[in-house]
Structures are given as structure tokens and as C-alpha cells.
Amino acid sequence: MFKSVIIASLVASAAAFAPASSTFGVRTASALSAEWEPAEGMKWEETDFESAINKLEKEAEDRLDAKIKELEANIASVGKP
DSSP: OHHHHHHHHHHHHHHHTSOOOTTTTOOOHHHHSOOOOOOTTOOOOOOOHHHHHHHHHHHHHHHHHHHHHHHHHTTTTTTOO
């Protein structure tokens, strides 16, 4: 009985390291080359994210510069009771 349990566990552990079938998760070339199209009646619009990011970046830099000026103006009073 004990030997059969040992043999069964060895077989199960060996099966865990067996290579998977080669077709698992593999897609055919025709599925990969298919062109995407929006659903019928829908229109695809490309958003210009770069200009929005540049605008946000400039606003953030302006706020940072204003905060730096504020901190520099208060630097004389920092650390004094």
C-alpha cells in the first residue's frame, strides 16, 4: 500500500513537469493579421493625447514655479520661533 502511494505521488509530480501541448495559447497567423474595424454604425476617432499631455505638463510646471517662488519668499521666516 505504502509503495503504491509513493509511486502514485511520483507519477503525479512528474506529470506536473511534463511539457504542455504545443497548441496551447497559440493563434493562427490569419487571426493575427486580421484588420480591426469599428462596429457597424460606429465611427473611430483618434484622440490627440500628446497636445493634452503637453498642456497639462505646462500647467504643472507653472504651478510648481509659483510654489517655488512662494517657498523662497517664506525661506527667511522658516526655522525662526
